[in-house]
Each structure stands twice: as structure tokens, then as C-alpha cells.
Amino acid sequence: MTHTLHRQGSVESLKEDYIVLIMGGDIPFDIYRRRFHKKFPRIYEMVKKVFLNLGILKLLRIIKKAKPDGSYGNPVFNNKKELVSYLKELKERNTGKSVVVSGLFDEVNDCLKEINLSPHTVQFSLGTFGKKELLPKEEILEITTMCGHHMISPNLVEKLASDIENGKISHEEAVRVMSEQCVCGVFNKGRACKLMEALVNRLYSLSYSKTWTAY
Amino acid sequence: MRINLEKCIGCMECIPYCPAGAIIATGNKCTVNEDRCFECYVCLTSGICPVDALEKVPLKWPRILRHLFSSVAMLHKQTGIDGRGTAEMKTNDVTGRYRHGEAGFTVDVGRPGIGTTFEDVEKISMTVAKVGVEFEQMNPVTKLMTDKTTGKLRDDIKKERILSCVLEFKTEDAKALPVINALKKVSKSVNTVFSVGCICRCRPDGTIPVKTMLDEAGIFYRPNGKINIGLGRPLAP
Numbered sequence: 001m002t003h004t005l006h007r008q009g010s011v012e013s014l015k016e017d018y019i020v021l022i023m024g025g026d027i028p029f030d031i032y033r034r035r036f037h038k039k040f041p042r043i044y045e046m047v048k049k050v051f052l053n054l055g056i057l058k059l060l061r062i063i064k065k066a067k068p069d070g071s072y073g074n075p076v077f078n079n080k081k082e083l084v085s086y087l088k089e090l091k092e093r094n095t096g097k098s099v100v101v102s103g104l105f106d107e108v109n110d111c112l113k114e115i116n117l118s119p120h121t122v123q124f125s126l127g128t129f130g131k132k133e134l135l136p137k138e139e140i141l142e143i144t145t146m147c148g149h150h151m152i153s154p155n156l157v158e159k160l161a162s163d164i165e166n167g168k169i170s171h172e173e174a175v176r177v178m179s180e181q182c183v184c185g186v187f188n189k190g191r192a193c194k195l196m197e198a199l200v201n202r203l204y205s206l207s208y209s210k211t212w213t214a215y
Numbered sequence: 216m217r218i219n220l221e222k223c224i225g226c227m228e229c230i231p232y233c234p235a236g237a238i239i240a241t242g243n244k245c246t247v248n249e250d251r252c253f254e255c256y257v258c259l260t261s262g263i264c265p266v267d268a269l270e271k272v273p274l275k276w277p278r279i280l281r282h283l284f285s286s287v288a289m290l291h292k293q294t295g296i297d298g299r300g301t302a303e304m305k306t307n308d309v310t311g312r313y314r315h316g317e318a319g320f321t322v323d324v325g326r327p328g329i330g331t332t333f334e335d336v337e338k339i340s341m342t343v344a345k346v347g348v349e350f351e352q353m354n355p356v357t358k359l360m361t362d363k364t365t366g367k368l369r370d371d372i373k374k375e376r377i378l379s380c381v382l383e384f385k386t387e388d389a390k391a392l393p394v395i396n397a398l399k400k401v402s403k404s405v406n407t408v409f410s411v412g413c414i415c416r417c418r419p420d421g422t423i424p425v426k427t428m429l430d431e432a433g434i435f436y437r438p439n440g441k442i443n444i445g446l447g448r449p450l451a452p
Contacts, residue, residue, distance in 0.1 A: 005321075005410075006327060006410045008327075011438055014438070014439050021305060023302055023306045023447075090446060096446075097309075097446065097447060097448075098305055098443060098446065098447035099446045099447070100442065100443050100444070101441070102441045104438050105438060106438070109442075112442075117444050117445065118417070118421060118444075119417045119421075119423075119442045119443070119445070120308045120442075120445030121414060121415065121417060121442075121445075122426070122442050123303070123412050123415075124412065124413045124415075124426070124429065124440045125411070125436060125439070125440050126412070126413055126429075126436050127437065128327065128408050128409070129399065129410075130408040131329075131405070131406060131407060131408055132408060134408060135328075135329065135408060136328070141327060141328075144327065144328055145327050148326075149287045149378070150327060150379070151255070153236075153328075155230070155231040155233070156231040156232055158231070159231040181257060181261060183287045183288060184287060184298070
């Protein structure tokens with residue numbers, strides 16, 4: 001999955017958007033499952049039962065809600081200082097796991113230099129090809145691409161913008177609704193709040209209809 | 216996914232949640248356009264329906280692929296990875312998937328948020344295959360190929376609609392530009408969008424050969440991207 005590669009937005013806005021992914025390597029999940037089953041058969045059966053009853057998505061949502069930062073392992077930062085401090089800790093722990101940082105190349109490289117690290121492999125986004133006329137407005141994509149798997153529908157963003165304009169909900173409430181759809185937890189709520197504010201201003205200063213309609 | 220019409224109260228609250236735009240108002244009820252539906256279950260898991268009218272439909276082959284390539288939490292058994300089923304460069308410091316002298320590519324077909332059929336995925340895979348690329352074995356789309364040298368996919372899956380999938384391949388540095396040109400060419404004949412990622416192993420002196428090549432050829436790339444910072448412990452020396 002390349003779910004944090006194609007985030008869109010201005011450089012200024014992206015300066016508040018850094019995501020850290022920690023990956024265990026290419027050892028198939030099935031091997032872990034079998035090892036776990038062998039060591040703890042009773043716990044395995046219990047966990048399996050919970051998974052089957054709830055469904056994995058519901059379970060991930062519960063885990064996500066239970067964590068104070070609202071994520072289940074993919075921290076999102078809106079400033080370099082916190083990013084540096086987190087990366088420093090990861091370096092000191094020396095777990096042997098892969099660590100990937102998504103963000104502005106120049107800014108992330110500055111952070112890496114501070115802790116004497118350098119890029120091992122990089123991935124560039126060459127942008128979007130094909131029938132671009134199918135895409136929603138740029139300012140909506142800036143929000144929806146923060147959930148790389150696109151669990152946040154452009155229609156939902158427009159509907160929430162309409163609700164904000166009509167005084168039904170606050171910006172924060174709208175962002176909460178959107179972030180709940182992003183199960184991976186890489187949706188940057190702080191940045192989304194600012195983008196939502198700009199979107200509402202833009203949509204409704206251009207005398208758009210105040211009532212949301214699906215397109 | 217379907218909507219139980221006996222339960223549906225026609226509040227229309229679920230409509231904006233659907234990434235496929237597959238939920239439509241029919242009279243005073245909502246229904247799901249089965250052809251458009253990605254089976255991503257976003258409508259269901261959002262918990263938006265006040266009367267639990269959204270119901271899963273048992274999925275058989277090949278329709279099950281819609282769910283596999285549209286839901287986030289589905290595990291791709293062949294690769295052991297959830298989401299779109301590949302670790303690509305994220306674990307390159309451990310796996311050595313992309314080495315010096317090679318350019319890696321990820322083509323996210325259907326992304327951002329438009330969706331695709333496997334018919335369009337095959338158009339792209341067969342186009343880049345002609346340039347001479349090596350498709351990644353630990354990738355669920357490669358597993359659906361009947362011929363990994365031509366990029367041909369199974370015939371029985373072509374009509375299935377999915378939210379997105381990642382075509383993943385690598386080639387020698389020198390072929391990176393021809394690959395990008397091939398992608399530009401095929402972009403005119405697909406009925407969707409695709410997002411392209413270009414991967415490169417950094418040199419010990421800090422240079423990034425693919426970046427130099429992109430700069431020299433004047434090819435656009437975003438100022439943001441992904442960096443594997445090399446903390447992973449290699450599986451083999």
C-alpha cells in the first residue's frame with residue numbers, strides 16, 4: 001500500500017503534515033498467526049471469535065477509539081520538532097523494523113540530518129495520470145487524499161461543508177466524522193480543520209447552493 | 216452491499232458516505248447500484264444508518280475481489296499484508312526489493328478515489344510490460360496475472376470494479392524514462408485515473424539517481440513523498 005504518498009496540497013499546508021509508518025518487514029502475517037496459534041491456542045481461538053463476530057473494521061475502530069491519540073500505530077505530526085523527537089526515540093530503540101516518513105522532502109531531510117540519519121530509499125509522486133476530469137475539486141482532494149485509501153468520499157466532504165455553513169455542526173465535528181472513516185489513522189485532523197475552513201469559505205463565497213446535493 | 220428496503224426509512228444519510236457514489240435515492244428509499252458498488256463497506260462501518268438497513272451480501276469469486284481491493288482491513292493472504300497488499304519500498308531496507316541501479320514503480324490504478332476495473336489495470340500492465348519491466352512477485356495484482364512477462368490478467372476478473380490497486384514493477388535505471396512515457400501514452404486510453412510513484416535506492420554519497428533523471432528530463436514530481444530512513448535490519452547481508 002502506498003497510502004501516504006499522494007497527499008496533495010500547497011507546500012505551506014504540507015509543512016504541517018508528517019506521517020511515520022513502522023513496518024515489520026515482509027514476513028507473511030500467516031506465519032505470525034500460525035506461531036501464535038501454536039503457542040497460545042486458547043487465546044487464539046478467543047481472538048478469532050471476536051474477529052469473526054465483530055468484523056475486522058469494527059475491531060480496528062474500537063482499538064483506534066481506545067487510544068488517546070485516536071490512531072492505532074501510525075503517528076501524524078504537524079511540526080518538525082515533534083517529528084525529530086519521535087524519530088530520535090525510534091533510532092535509540094533500534095528495533096530493526098523499517099521506518100518510513102511521509103512529508104516534504106526538504107523538511108524531512110532537515111529532520112534526519114539533526115539525528116544523523118540519511119534516506120535509504122525514496123519514493124516520488126509523479127502525480128495523477130488519465131481522465132483527470134473525473135476528479136473532484138482540488139481543495140476537496142487536499143482533504144480526501146489524507147486518507148490514502150479514499151474511505152472519505154468527496155460527497156461526504158461537500159455535505160459536511162454544507163452542514164458547517166448552515167450552522168449544523170462545527171469544523172471540529174466535521175473533521176471528527178471524516179477521521180473516523182480513515183481506519184489507518186493517517187488523516188491529519190489539525191490540517192483538515194484548516195483545509196475545511198478554507199473550503200467552506202471558498203465554496204460559499206462563490207455563491208454555491210447552500211444545500212448539498214450529490215454529484 | 217444491499218439495503219434492506221423493509222428497514223430503510225429513506226433518511227438518505229448514507230448517500231454521501233459511499234466512495235463509489237453507488238447509493239442512490241429511489242422514491243422514498245435508498246438502494247445500492249450493484250455494478251458501481253466497490254464492496255468497501257464504508258457505508259456499513261460508518262454506522263450512519265439509524266435502523267441498520269445496510270447489509271452485507273455473500274461475495275463469491277470474482278466479486279470478492281471488489282472487497283479485497285477496496286476495503287482497508289482486508290488481508291491479502293498471498294502477501295500477508297492488508298490495505299492494497301504490498302509493502303513496496305516501505306521495507307526496502309529489510310528486503311532489498313529495490314537495489315542500486317534499479318528504478319521501482321507503483322501505479323495506483325483508480326486512485327485518487329475514482330475506482331477502476333481490472334480491464335484498465337491490464338491495459339496499463341501490458342503497456343509497461345512491452346518496455347521490459349519485472350512485476351513484483353509479492354504483490355496481489357501480480358498474483359492475478361496469467362502471464363507475468365506480458366502483464367496479462369485473468370479473463371474472469373476484468374469487469375470487476377475496485378476502489379484501487381497497486382501495479383508494482385521495477386526496471387533498470389535507463390528504462391525509467393521509457394516507462395514514464397509509456398504510462399503517459401496509456402493514460403489516454405483508460406477510463407479512470409492512476410497515480411504514479413517512482414522508487415529509488417539512495418547512493419551512499421546521498422545522491423538519488425532517479426531524482427537526477429527526473430530533473431534532467433523536466434518530469435514533474437511533488438515536493439512531498441516517502442522516505443525509508445534505513446532503520447530496518449536487513450534479512451540477508
